Structures are given as structure tokens and as C-alpha cells.
Amino acid sequence: MGVIPFLLTYDIIIKFIEKSSIGINYLLIMSGGIILSLFLKGYLYFQGLNASHEAAFDTLMGMRIKFVEKMRKAPLGEINAKGVGSYKKNLIDDIDSVETLLAHMIPEGIPFVIVPILIYTMIFVTDWRLGLLSLGSIPFGFIPMMFMMKNGTKKMPMYYKSAEDMNNTIIEYINGMEVIKIFGRTTDSYKRYKDSVEGYRDFTLDWFRESWTYMAMYTAVLPCTILLLLPVELNVYLNGTLELSKFIFSLMLSMSAGVPLTRMLDFAPTVIQLTYKIDQLEKTFEGVQLKEGNESIAIKKHTIEFKNVTFAYEEEDVIKDVSFKLRQNTLTAIVGESGSGKSTLAKLLVHFWDIQKGEITLDGKNINKFSVTDLMNEISYVSQDNFLFNTSIMENIKIGNPKATEEEIKEAAKLAQCHDFIVEMEEGYNTIVGDSGDKLSGGQKQRITIARAILKNSPIIIMDEATAFTDPENEDKIQAALSKLIVGKTVLVIAHRLSTIVDADNIIVMDNGELIAQGTHKELLEKNHKYKTLWESHMKSMDWGIQVEEEEYA
Incomplete structure (x- = not known):
């Protein structure tokens, strides 16, 4: 034209x-x-x-x-x-x-x-x-x-x-x-x-x-x-x-x-x-992606096993030939000093990375055979690095179960001990939390992420320092709520506060990426020097305080 x-x-x-x-x-x-x-x-x-x-x-x-x-x-x-x-x-x-x-x-x-x-x-x-x-x-x-x-x-x-x-x-x-x-x-x-x-x-x-x-x-x-x-x-x-x-x-x-x-x-x-x-x-x-299957796999028993697992973020191994089992309807805790590989094991279980050697199985099946979506449907994961989206508290909790009703969301919030502070806010459950939840305190954000996991109600629960930002009063309440939540479930807890996991069915002690001992709290105190040292340090820290000397003024 x-x-x-x-x-x-x-x-x-x-x-x-x-x-x-x-x-x-x-x-x-x-x-x-x-x-x-x-x-x-x-x-x-x-x-x-x-x-x-x-x-x-x-x-x-x-x-x-x-x-x-x-x-x-x-x-x-x-x-x-x-x-x-x-x-x-x-x-x-x-x-x-x-x-x-x-x-x-x-x-x-x-x-x-x-x-x-x-x-x-x-x-x-x-x-x-x-x-x-x-x-x-x-x-x-x-x-x-x-x-x-x-x-x-x-x-x-x-x-x-x-x-x-x-x-x-x-x-x-x-x-x-x-x-x-x-x-x-x-x-x-x-x-x-x-x-x-x-x-x-x-x-x-x-x-x-x-x-x-x-x-x-x-x-x-x-x-x-x-x-x-x-x-x-x-x-x-x-x-x-x-x-x-x-x-x-x-x-x-x-x-x-x-x-x-x-x-x-x-x-x-x-x-x-x-x-x-x-x-x-x-x-x-076309970059690297996680190995995963595309077929739905029926799970009869939620028992997890780490078999000779070795993993490195880059070149140096941070997990070295680790093997242990998380049995269904039991609570397993992982303890150790910072950098020992505790949180890495939890993240490997939720398939954030592929391992270099060995395998992790769920009901005897390699987790690589599950799709990411199917695997995540079986797991509720509460990280110490909590994250909230810039939307309402209601929507942030609902991420755990998009089909949940308002009543179910509020019940989960009550169990996580965050209902009271939510209703005191001007907009209540419709309060916008800001970027990364920056309008809330660290403890409030942590309790909302716990409410998410409670709402999801998956058969496998991973708690990575889940009570790190809670005060002693609310920590006791959350521990009580979690004790009800974990009945009949496979639970993995990563903890620095050893007093919270003394009743665990199995405690795994990690040191520099290696599993050096496992057993009950009583067994480890008697047989493992590393665990005993960790326990004594923890008990001393509970009595920690600042001494202020009074000065006399003329």
C-alpha cells in the first residue's frame, strides 16, 4: 500500500x-x-x-x-x-x-x-x-x-x-x-x-x-x-x-x-x-534441573532412609557418607555444632539439591522418582529462614492448603499461637504483611509459617529451628501444639536447644558433615562425648545472664 x-x-x-x-x-x-x-x-x-x-x-x-x-x-x-x-x-x-x-x-x-x-x-x-x-x-x-x-x-x-x-x-x-x-x-x-x-x-x-x-x-x-x-x-x-x-x-x-x-x-x-x-x-x-519422575507413586509407609549420602555444594563435601532411618510415627532430631550439616540434611530430604552419592528413599523408593510436586505434598517444612509474601496474613497461611476454609485457617493459627496477635491488628487476618513480612516481628513471622505447616497437615514434618524466634512462653505453647500435630507422622527436627528434643525417639549427632552417633538422649549422654559436651553447653547457656556491678557514688 x-x-x-x-x-x-x-x-x-x-x-x-x-x-x-x-x-x-x-x-x-x-x-x-x-x-x-x-x-x-x-x-x-x-x-x-x-x-x-x-x-x-x-x-x-x-x-x-x-x-x-x-x-x-x-x-x-x-x-x-x-x-x-x-x-x-x-x-x-x-x-x-x-x-x-x-x-x-x-x-x-x-x-x-x-x-x-x-x-x-x-x-x-x-x-x-x-x-x-x-x-x-x-x-x-x-x-x-x-x-x-x-x-x-x-x-x-x-x-x-x-x-x-x-x-x-x-x-x-x-x-x-x-x-x-x-x-x-x-x-x-x-x-x-x-x-x-x-x-x-x-x-x-x-x-x-x-x-x-x-x-x-x-x-x-x-x-x-x-x-x-x-x-x-x-x-x-x-x-x-x-x-x-x-x-x-x-x-x-x-x-x-x-x-x-x-x-x-x-x-x-x-x-x-x-x-x-x-x-x-x-x-x-536448558540448565541443570533436579532429577525427578513424572509418575504418581502410591506411598503406604512414610519411613525415610538416608543411604550412604554424600553431598557437596561445590567441590568440598559437606555431607559425608551419612546413613540413618526416620521411622514412621517417630520423632528424629539432628544436633551438632553450626556448620555440621544439620540443615543441609533437611534440605536434601525436600530435594532442594541432587546428591552426588548414595540415595534418599521414601517408602523404599528413591525420592528422585517422585515429581517435585508429589514429594512436597508429603512434606511440611518449616525453615529457620522464614519467608512471607507481600499479601494478607490469611493468604500467607493459606499457602499451606489453598482449599482450606477460613475456619480451618484460624484453627491452624490458634494451634501455632498466632491467632491472638492477628485479631489485635486493625485489619486482622486481612493485614498486609509487607515485603518479606517486614511489618511483623521475627517471632510473629515464624509462628505464621508454623501455622502454614499445621494447615498443610502432611504426613512428614520437618522443623528446622522452628521455634528459634519465639519467646519462652509461646515456645512452650507451640511445643504443646506440635506434639499433637506430630501424632502418627514422621518428624525430623533440627535443633540447637537440646532441651526441646530430649524425648525424641532417635537423636542423630553430626560433626563436620559426618554422622558420629545416634540414639536416645539417655544413651548418647552415656556413650557419646560430643553429645554430652553439647548438652552441658546448652544447660549452661540456659543460666546465662549479665552481671551488673553496683557502683557507689559520693
Whole structure:
């Protein structure tokens, strides 16, 4: 539609030159044709963009859903290694940039390729000499474009690396604001933040400065499609070897190719950038993921066994050939000094990572054969690193069981000893907890996460320092509630407060990633020096206090 007005204008010019009789009807028809062509061009362009944008954003939605699903199945070590900034860039920025390719390439990019080909084909059919002359501006435009693209291909990985570093630094700086203020490290931390932002700025501007010269060259020269055609063609016409109609026809068609050619080159750098971004996304989509099955497996007995389990986050083993059994309807506790591997064992059971050697079984079946969803349906996990979403308390507890009624949610909250403080809030259960639950105290957040686990009511319960942030009064209440909850269930408790697990059916003692002893509290006190030392240290800590000496003042 964009070319037709030029063809109609050509016909009008020829009629005037040949002094043909031109009536008002002819001019009205030709004018109407030009207006109609321009209208159709705009209308079809709008419809194309509308359809392509709808398809594009639908595709982006699908990509983001798939990306999050991929993250859900990725090992936590892989996620922690890449950093929040990297995933934010992939999920928001990189996927968003694909919209340009999907929404604009079909209604804009493809026509900008097809139209010049169509135009130059028509000119070559008219006269091959004119066809060659009409291509005169293309080499002058493409040469600087090729230099710019070559330079951009080299700099693009460094550009995205600097953007990723900046994203990670910004997120770290904001998340650590409380620590920065408390310890007065505003200067040091801000310098790192400032350096990363300035580094990204300097690198980007340096790249842009190199590109601006090339861009100025090709945008000035390429649209001038009559650069060689007009002077040479005019000379050929004056020599009498070219018909005037062909002269004007090729001139009009060449001018109609200027805009499509320029826009086509505008898309070229975008395609290269998108190719790089899509390559990065594909690496994430094709990255390491947890081993899991896809068949539903019936579980008759919720007995768990660790068989010669060895695990390393990177190279050094943090769990070394560990074997033990968690029998159904029993409470097993894992104790040991910080860094001994207690929490790692719990996280391996919920399949946050794949183990290097050995296996973990549930009812005699390797947990790798369960899907992540099916395995998680069997386990309620309360971590010491609790996390709440920026929504209401009701919704945060309901995560444990999306089908639960309001009454069931409140009953779980009562068992977790958090109902009383919730109803005292102005909005009650509809109170928004803020980012990561920052509007609540540590103990309140912990009790809400316990309410989640109670509501889920899974046959396997893992408590990783579940009462770490509760006061002594509420700890006693929660322990009483948990004692009712765990009846008939397989329970694993990670604890520093040994007084809370003296009645455990089996206590496992970990030291530097190795299982050095297991048994009841009484057996371990008699037979294991390490456990006895831990117990004595714990008992002393319960009597710990600060002695203040009184001073006499004159």
C-alpha cells in the first residue's frame, strides 16, 4: 500500500508530460486511489500491530510461566550462584525485549525486507541499468552498518555482564540497608554501588559513542536511493538512450524504497541483541534441573532412609557418607555444632539439591522418582529462614492448603499461637504483611509459617529451628501444639536447644558433615562425648545472664 501512491503519482506525471487530456474525474479517481492506499496502509498497519502485540504478549506470558517453572525445578545452588539480579534481568528485561521481535518483526520488519525486493525487481525488469544505479546508496549504507554490528557483537557480552553486575549490586544494597545503617558502612557500601552503576554508564556511553558515527553515516546515505540514479539516469536520458517514462518510473519507485531500507537496517542491531538475549534465556531453560519422575507413586509407609549420602555444594563435601532411618510415627532430631550439616540434611530430604552419592528413599523408593510436586505434598517444612509474601496474613497461611476454609485457617493459627496477635491488628487476618513480612516481628513471622505447616497437615514434618524466634512462653505453647500435630507422622527436627528434643525417639549427632552417633538422649549422654559436651553447653547457656556491678557514688 505504501508503494501504490508513488505508482499513481507516476501515472499522473506521465499524463501531464505527454499532454494527454486529463479530466476532473481522472484526477478525482487518482487522488482517491492515493488517499485510499494511505488509509489502507495505516489501517492494515494498525491491524497487524494489534494482532502481533496480542500474540507477542501471550508468548511472553508463556515464557515467564515456563521460566518460573524451570526455576522451581532448578537446584537452589544453581539459583544462588546466578544471583537475584541475573534472574530478574532474565525474567523481566530479557523476556520483555523479545516483544520487539514478536510484535514488530512481522508487521514491520518483514515488509521492510519484502518491499525493497519488490521495488528493485520492478526497476530491473524495466531496465537493468536503472536497477544497478538504484542500488547505488546501499553499499554506502551497509558498510558502516557492518562495522557497527561487528563492534557491537564484541561488546555485547561485556555490556550484559555489566548490567547483570549492576542489578545484583543494587538488589544487595537495598536488601542490606538495615545492616548498612546499623554499622555505619554507608561510605564503603555506597562506593561499591556507585562504582557498579558508573561502570555500566561509562561502558554503555562508550559503546554508543562508537555507534553514533556509524548510525549517522548510514541513516544519512541509505535513504538517498537516487544518489547515483538521478545524475547518471538524467545523462543517459539526455543522450537519447532512455525513455522518459522509464526515467520517471524508476525515479519514483527508488524514492519509495528509502524509508523501508532505513527501517530494515534499524531492525538489524535489534535482531543481533535479541539473538544474544534469547541465547542467554535458552541457557537458563536448558540448565541443570533436579532429577525427578513424572509418575504418581502410591506411598503406604512414610519411613525415610538416608543411604550412604554424600553431598557437596561445590567441590568440598559437606555431607559425608551419612546413613540413618526416620521411622514412621517417630520423632528424629539432628544436633551438632553450626556448620555440621544439620540443615543441609533437611534440605536434601525436600530435594532442594541432587546428591552426588548414595540415595534418599521414601517408602523404599528413591525420592528422585517422585515429581517435585508429589514429594512436597508429603512434606511440611518449616525453615529457620522464614519467608512471607507481600499479601494478607490469611493468604500467607493459606499457602499451606489453598482449599482450606477460613475456619480451618484460624484453627491452624490458634494451634501455632498466632491467632491472638492477628485479631489485635486493625485489619486482622486481612493485614498486609509487607515485603518479606517486614511489618511483623521475627517471632510473629515464624509462628505464621508454623501455622502454614499445621494447615498443610502432611504426613512428614520437618522443623528446622522452628521455634528459634519465639519467646519462652509461646515456645512452650507451640511445643504443646506440635506434639499433637506430630501424632502418627514422621518428624525430623533440627535443633540447637537440646532441651526441646530430649524425648525424641532417635537423636542423630553430626560433626563436620559426618554422622558420629545416634540414639536416645539417655544413651548418647552415656556413650557419646560430643553429645554430652553439647548438652552441658546448652544447660549452661540456659543460666546465662549479665552481671551488673553496683557502683557507689559520693
